[in-house]
Amino acid sequence: MKLSPDERWNLIDSIANQVVTYGKYRHTLKDAIGELTVKPMAGIPIAIAVLYGFWSVFGSFAGTLCTDGFFVKLFDGYWLPWLQEVFPGKGSWLYSILIDAGGMTNGEFILSNNCFEAFGVLTSGLFVAIGVVLPAIVIFYLMLTLLEDIGYMPRLAVLIDTVLHKIGLHGYAIVPTILSLGCNVPAVTATRILETRKQRFIMMTLLAIFIPCGAQLGIMEEVIPELIGYVLLYLVIGYFIFGFVLNKIVPGKSPEILIDVPPYQKPMIANVRRKLWMRVSSFFKVAVPFVLLGCIIVNVLYLVGFIQWLGDILAPVFVGWFGVPKETAGPLVAAFLRKDLAVAQLSVIEMTQYQMLSAVVLISIYFPCVATFAMMLKEGWKELIGSVAVLAVVVFLYGGIIHLIGKLIGVA
Amino acid sequence: MNFKVATLVIVSILALSLTIAADAHMPGAKPLPDFELTPIVINDGETEVEITIEDVGKYHGDICVCGSCAFRATQSGISQIWGDEIPARDDIRIISRLPTPGSKDCFQYITGTGQGLETNTKGEYKMILPDGTVVANMTKKNLKKPSKQVSIDYFKFDICRISTGESFEVAVKEQVFPDGYFELRKKVKFGIPENATSEEKALFKSDWENIRDRFLTSPDWQLFDGVEEPEEENDVAGGAIFFSILVIASFLLVSLMYSKRSKE
Amino acid sequence: MAEKNNLAMICIAILGVVTVAFGLADILVSAGGDGTGLSILEIPGDMFRGGWGGLIVLFAGLFYLSGCKNVAEVHNASKVAMGSVLIWIMAGTDIFAMITESIPGGEDGPWFNSLSGFLGTYAPPYTPAMFLLPFSLVVVYYILKQERTKSTTPP
Numbered sequence: 165m166k167l168s169p170d171e172r173w174n175l176i177d178s179i180a181n182q183v184v185t186y187g188k189y190r191h192t193l194k195d196a197i198g199e200l201t202v203k204p205m206a207g208i209p210i211a212i213a214v215l216y217g218f219w220s221v222f223g224s225f226a227g228t229l230c231t232d233g234f235f236v237k238l239f240d241g242y243w244l245p246w247l248q249e250v251f252p253g254k255g256s257w258l259y260s261i262l263i264d265a266g267g268m269t270n271g272e273f274i275l276s277n278n279c280f281e282a283f284g285v286l287t288s289g290l291f292v293a294i295g296v297v298l299p300a301i302v303i304f305y306l307m308l309t310l311l312e313d314i315g316y317m318p319r320l321a322v323l324i325d326t327v328l329h330k331i332g333l334h335g336y337a338i339v340p341t342i343l344s345l346g347c348n349v350p351a352v353t354a355t356r357i358l359e360t361r362k363q364r365f366i367m368m369t370l371l372a373i374f375i376p377c378g379a380q381l382g383i384m385e386e387v388i389p390e391l392i393g394y395v396l397l398y399l400v401i402g403y404f405i406f407g408f409v410l411n412k413i414v415p416g417k418s419p420e421i422l423i424d425v426p427p428y429q430k431p432m433i434a435n436v437r438r439k440l441w442m443r444v445s446s447f448f449k450v451a452v453p454f455v456l457l458g459c460i461i462v463n464v465l466y467l468v469g470f471i472q473w474l475g476d477i478l479a480p481v482f483v484g485w486f487g488v489p490k491e492t493a494g495p496l497v498a499a500f501l502r503k504d505l506a507v508a509q510l511s512v513i514e515m516t517q518y519q520m521l522s523a524v525v526l527i528s529i530y531f532p533c534v535a536t537f538a539m540m541l542k543e544g545w546k547e548l549i550g551s552v553a554v555l556a557v558v559v560f561l562y563g564g565i566i567h568l569i570g571k572l573i574g575v576a
Numbered sequence: 577m578n579f580k581v582a583t584l585v586i587v588s589i590l591a592l593s594l595t596i597a598a599d600a601h602m603p604g605a606k607p608l609p610d611f612e613l614t615p616i617v618i619n620d621g622e623t624e625v626e627i628t629i630e631d632v633g634k635y636h637g638d639i640c641v642c643g644s645c646a647f648r649a650t651q652s653g654i655s656q657i658w659g660d661e662i663p664a665r666d667d668i669r670i671i672s673r674l675p676t677p678g679s680k681d682c683f684q685y686i687t688g689t690g691q692g693l694e695t696n697t698k699g700e701y702k703m704i705l706p707d708g709t710v711v712a713n714m715t716k717k718n719l720k721k722p723s724k725q726v727s728i729d730y731f732k733f734d735i736c737r738i739s740t741g742e743s744f745e746v747a748v749k750e751q752v753f754p755d756g757y758f759e760l761r762k763k764v765k766f767g768i769p770e771n772a773t774s775e776e777k778a779l780f781k782s783d784w785e786n787i788r789d790r791f792l793t794s795p796d797w798q799l800f801d802g803v804e805e806p807e808e809e810n811d812v813a814g815g816a817i818f819f820s821i822l823v824i825a826s827f828l829l830v831s832l833m834y835s836k837r838s839k840e
Numbered sequence: 841m842a843e844k845n846n847l848a849m850i851c852i853a854i855l856g857v858v859t860v861a862f863g864l865a866d867i868l869v870s871a872g873g874d875g876t877g878l879s880i881l882e883i884p885g886d887m888f889r890g891g892w893g894g895l896i897v898l899f900a901g902l903f904y905l906s907g908c909k910n911v912a913e914v915h916n917a918s919k920v921a922m923g924s925v926l927i928w929i930m931a932g933t934d935i936f937a938m939i940t941e942s943i944p945g946g947e948d949g950p951w952f953n954s955l956s957g958f959l960g961t962y963a964p965p966y967t968p969a970m971f972l973l974p975f976s977l978v979v980v981y982y983i984l985k986q987e988r989t990k991s992t993t994p995p
Contacts, residue, residue: 193918193921193984209903212892216892229941812959819962
């Protein structure tokens with residue numbers, strides 16, 4: 165049976181009349197709230213509040229409840245003393261690598277009394293991975309997943325679109341940026357959300373340099389809670405300044421995009437659970453081996469005297485240019501393997517508050533950890549070399565600027 | 577000429593009075609702050625005796641830094657060793673590192689070993705300097721020499737319970753004294769290494785007053801090492817009320833959500 | 841109806857003014873560096889809870905004030921609702937912080953807190969946002985009720 169065009173339209177109309185209900189569109193409260201969150205005047209205060217909630221819950225759960233409340237007690241009070249007791253060969257190189265690097269006082273081997281100082285693979289390595297990073301990552305990804313599933317993230321992307329255009333990116337660059345606060349590795353993959361090579365390069369470089377990962381944040385929360393705000397402030401400022409510069413000097417296009425903003429909705433528990441599991445498990449597949457490997461390599465480098473040698477060579481740069489003690493050379497080498505571990509190492513070096521601030525910022529902007537490095541290599545070796553070149557310049561310049569600021573305000 | 581002589585005489589008298597006074601008291605020191613110090617209660621034989629800081633001040637001449645420090649240290653040491661018990665005077669032994677008249681008078685008054693004190697029983701009081709020197713002759717003149725060396729290390733006192741051998745070292749916290757206080761004291765009181773300027777004298781006076789006030793008004797844990805800050809008592813009732821409200825509100829919220837879902 | 845709206849406007853405006861005052865107090869106190877308290881009210885002095893948090897309470901107050909004029913209109917209602925959401929974020933995080941503090945037994949204590957220690961964590965003083973929380977709930981209840989009435993009323 166063949167229908168004429170008129171008959172077809174009639175048939176469509178009759179089907180539509182049966183299945184479609186027509187009504188008057190009414191602007192609901194949900195719609196109005198949705199609009200409010202993308203208008204800068206209202207959206208920015210809301211974004212500030214959401215970020216506050218994010219960090220407050222992060223600190224309370226990861227810091228107060230899990231790490232300080234239980235894991236520090238478990239690792240420092242039971243796990244470390246037990247291992248120190250049962251593992252044979254105190255002071256031997258194997259003992260130093262696996263259990264406790266300790267310290268020598270008047271020729272006597274002194275055991276460490278906490279996992280931040282022991283630096284053994286089975287003590288500090290496991291403590292950092294399980295006691296500090298695990299709770300930080302779980303709560304971070306839980307909060308991120310909730311914000312995504314509620315529908316807030318696309319609104320944040322719209323809100324920040326104008327600002328990010330100034331540095332050659334667009335609103336959706338907020339996704340790799342925030343993901344990077346969890347772990348830089350999936351964030352490097354998430355840069356594919358951006359359209360051009362220029363945008364991907366800028367994003368990758370910025371997140372490798374200026375975004376501290378969840379592990380680092382967890383350690384900072386534990387070791388330097390009073391300075392974390394200032395560290396983040398320095399990093400945010402650097403993110404925008406160097407993003408702006410990169411946008412000017414890197415050739416290529418930064419096209420406009422259309423962002424589809426879905427309505428706010430209730431998150432589905434099953435989805436949240438699945439996403440959370442996927443992210444946390446993939447993070448741990450990457451992170452735990454690197455934390456443990458990092459401990460081994462750093463301890464070996466210390467034992468063979470490489471770190472001491474490097475510290476001596478770099479001392480003029482560290483002391484004169486960056487204004488930090490030369491002992492920070494060790495943590496900087498360690499930072500290539502795991503930045504979180506490096507921040508923990510800094511905590512046991514004697515220095516002023518401003519030196520600590522400078523050192524933590526330096527560690528954050530210094531080379532991406534080796535896992536991120538590998539991920540960037542996967543995205544293209546040219547990009548990697550470019551990023552590394554930018555990084556070298558940024559570390560040198562920014563480190564010097566921070567020292568200069570400290571000198572000017574009389575704290576360095 | 578007469579005017580010049582008169583001025584010289586007045587200045588000399590003033591200077592002399594300052595030197596004498598600086599040895600133990602602080603001329604022109606501001607009045608004592610408002611403070612509430614409980615007395616030290618001890619058993620003098622069968623009699624229960626209450627010793628107040630005012631009694632000690634009266635015996636010494638005034639309430640000075642060393643006197644108030646010694647009073648608080650004894651009080652703190654007694655509470656650490658005896659707890660709520662009332663110690664017998666003859667069960668108390670005090671070993672002080674501090675060779676100053678103010679602290680000496682205070683300890684002697686408490687132990688009943690000072691001159692002119694009529695007590696039923698006597699405790700023990702010894703002055704042993706940080707280098708181990710035992711000072712037997714505690715006259716003002718004899719104390720002047722060791723007093724020049726006084727630093728934070730001298731502000732340590734052992735309060736002992738003779739009958740059980742228990743003892744507690746009360747050591748004043750470093751932060752009780754401002755930076756450079758002891759150097760300034762040397763300059764102002766003894767002219768070491770040189771005489772103090774009028775600014776330095778004024779600074780010393782104000783530091784002295786602040787330290788005295790600190791000993792009179794601050795809690796033990798702020799003054800002495802090893803004394804733990806008392807934990808604040810939990811307001812269990814207030815917390816329980818708020819916690820109950822939280823639980824009820826959460827329960828209502830969850831039940832509201834479920835009822836809404838089942839309606840849908 | 842108009843009378844009811846007027847009453848709602850006055851109530852929300854008062855809530856807005858009080859919220860703004862609390863926000864400003866938070867910011868000023870944290871700028872001074874030391875926290876302060878009045879009996880059961882505690883104004884935090886740190887930059888995170890006092891400074892950043894105070895800014896959010898201030899924003900919440902401004903949302904209330906900007907939306908109070910005609911709360912029956914959906915855009916104004918959304919502003920008022922958003923003011924309440926900001927208060928919930930503040931109070932919610934404060935309560936969450938209390939919960940996380942109340943469970944562990946402390947550095948040298950047992951694994952879990954004692955009952956008195958647990959309940960003691962929830963004792964006063966409380967932050968301004970906690971005092972504003974019940975009022976913000978009432979405001980949102982009113983707005984949602986209004987919204988429901990509108991949606992059931994034929995156009």
